[in-house]
Amino acid sequence: MGSKGDGESASGLREQLRRLTNENVQLRDKNERLFSKLGELQGKLGQVAGSKTDLSSKLVFSEEEKLKISKDLIEMQIHTNKMREQYEAEGFELKNKILTLENRLVELETQRDKLYSEAETTWGRLHAAEKNQKELADEYIVLKSNYLALCKEHEKEVTKNDELGLELLNLAKAQDALLKQQEDQARQRQAYSEATMELERVKALVGRLSDRKIKPEDLVASEHERRKVERSLLGNQDEIKEELERMKRSHEGQQHKLEEKVVTMGRELQETKRAVRNTQHKLAEQSAALLSSQGQLKEVEADNSRLQLQLKELNEEYRARLVRYIQDLAEYVDGCTAEAGGRTPAVPLERSRMKSFVDNMLQDVKASYRSREEQLANAARGYKKRLQHLLKVHERLLVAYRMQREQILSVGERGLDPGPPESHFGVPDNELESEMSRELQRLRGDKARLEAQLQEQKRSVDILDPTAFSQQSPANVGKISEDGWADIRKQLREFTHSTQEDLERERAQLLTRAMVAEEQLSELQDYVDKHLARYKQEIIRLRRLLGTEAGRAFSADAPDARHLRHSRRNGSYEL
Template identity: 45%
Template sequence: MREQFEEEKFELKNKLLNQASAITELEMERDNLSRALQSAEACLKVGEKSGQDLTEEYTALKNSYLALADAHDKEQNQGEKLSAELLALAQAQDALRLQLEEQQQSVETSTRGLHCELDRVRALISSMSHNRVKLLGNQDEIKEMLEKMKNSYEEQQKKLEEKVVEMGKEHQEDEKRAIRNRQQELSERSAALMCSQSQVKEEEEENSKLQLQVKELNEEYRLRLVWYLQDLSEYIDGLGEGKSPPEASKLRAHVDSMLQDVRSSYRAREEQLASAARSYKKRLQKITQTHHALLIAYRVQREQILAQPESGLDPGPPEAPFSLEPSELREETERELQQRRQDEAQLQVSLKKDRALLITRVSVAEAQVSELQDYIDNHLGRYREEISHLCRLHGIQEAGRSQSANTTLH
């Protein structure tokens, strides 16, 4: 009996030691997995910090882009003002031309009046010759008066011709000077416009590069999130014992926060794409308006140069090759809108896939957590009962051994 008791006691001690070693192994595995989860959270925080740095850099570039856009708008407004000034100068030129024509008409009327007076005098002389009035003194006076009138007429006509020539020269010089000034100003504005457009293109390229980087980082974060969820599912699958309900609720809150971060990031991406499409559309409208204003100014200047062939200035090619066709603008806008729609559709499809994957993984994780919680509760209760039963058996055997020892002594 004693040997059997000793054997049973030894087996029970071995069972207790095995159970204690299994419990310690499970606790060590749980600690290792918690440390791995903490390291994964640290990596995720580092990635989020790098994403925040990229977003700050993107906002700085966006602010610089907005400043360049404002400068571009100012240049466009100045170009419009110059075109308005050019139109005003054209109107002033037309007014001066009308004044010159009026002066020429007045000179012609005055010359006609003098010719009429001369004809009248000649008719008077002829009538006097026909009447054969012989008045010698009167004839001398008439001859002197005719000579005086003739000389005064010639002097007035010379003065008028000289004045007309001087006014024509001054008008031509003013027109040439104004055209040169307008050409110089338009060339300066066009150079500034080209510089601003090149800067806008550079900013757009940098913006597109940053958008690509943000897209790659989003994909990387999405892959990391999937890996973290897989690790969590593996951790929950391999977890045997020692899992308490507060830890399960904490895990659920962590998964919910990650899903919320993913949803907010994709929502911000959609808003970013929509704002970019609106800004591109506004910029295209402003560029077309500036182009039309420059075409109008070029047309007016070319008409002025063609109206004065004696100026010797080159009017330049016609405006037809520089005009934008409505079909080109329509195709450009449709192409951009189609690209935006395709990007939005792809983003929505990827969001739906990620959402479905995350929902399934979360549901599976919840089910596994509930099953593991039930398993842990059941097995913990059974282990506790076995341990208490073994402790009771061990106490009874110790008491029996002490009683037998006392009896042998007595």
């Protein structure tokens, strides 16, 4: 649009220059005709001098007429010389003005080309920065997906640790059962010792009876009873020993398997921690690169906005100067037509035609620019409204997600996955959000960080030492876990309430700041409207003033009109 307007203005200037050259040629023709008249007068003067001898008597009587004619001739020569000098001076001024206008036009075209090239380079840099930003965003998404996969694997390892903890608890219960069995075996050993003592007593009794020569039948009967008692006692002892050995072997095997599982899980946990640490390190590097690229993007955007503002100012200055040049040319053309035609009735019509043509052309250009600006402003307002609507919908979805997640967390069941914190679903581009949304996003990030710390504490509570299982009873372990969970729930409740209070306080502060900003914006809008109205009135006054000066130029004589045009042109260049 700007290049088309510049081409039209340049073609208009060339047309005006062509007209000026034609008028200059006409003035030269008039000057030549005056010179021819002067030659005729000089020829007549020669004829008068040749006929001096014949008209001596008449010359005596017409000496006064001769003096008058010579005086008129001298005055005419002086007048022709003045007109020649004046025409030469005006031609020289026109040539200088044409040269200056051409030089200025060339300079403006070079500046325009330079600005276009700078704008193209800036757009190229901006596109490159946007491409880099998209690549970084893609890399960030890939890293985030990898991080989520690692988090899922870590959660699986945590569930495995929970299962191993349950197995350790079962083993502790089995150890208690084994201790009870050992106590039973100790009681059985005590019974066996009592039986052996009874057997010794029976042997002593048999010895005493043998010394007293008891009957063989009684001896055989007592021997059978003794053997029966020994067989029963020895059989029970062998069974007890076999049972103890079997239980001992099973306990040792289970203990060995459990130790192997604990060692393998410790190795896997270390590898997982190392992988998470490496991922966090890579993520930190990527975030640092992203921050640096965002800083570079902001610098490029600032340079682009500065260049766009500079381009806009230069365009406005070029437009104002071009309008002024066109008005000066229109006034000059009107003045030349007035000098050429004299005070005829057609001169005001020609002037009004040229003036109206220039005014209509300027009004059309301004109307096109104004319509384009209104179209862009309407598009920007529509885009801003749609963006605000989307942000409101996103905020409502975040609120619903937060309420659902808090309900899941308040239930406290391990089977339900509450999902990631709401800060993961924030808008990545901070420029789309308002100041209040940025503050809320920052608070959500703090809340997510604290929740992550809380999850780490829960995992550290869940992962218990096997020696602690062996040293503590299941009742004490359950009591400690219940107390820890109660403290964690209490801390989580206090944190939620404090965070909610902080959010409400920040929201109130941000609402007050938004109201103050709206008031300041309305004041600035009123200020801009008032100044625009004042500028419009000033423009109308200047146009009227230019119209009155043009009327005065027509009503005055030709030299005075040229003097006024010359002074007005000087004033326009000073502006």
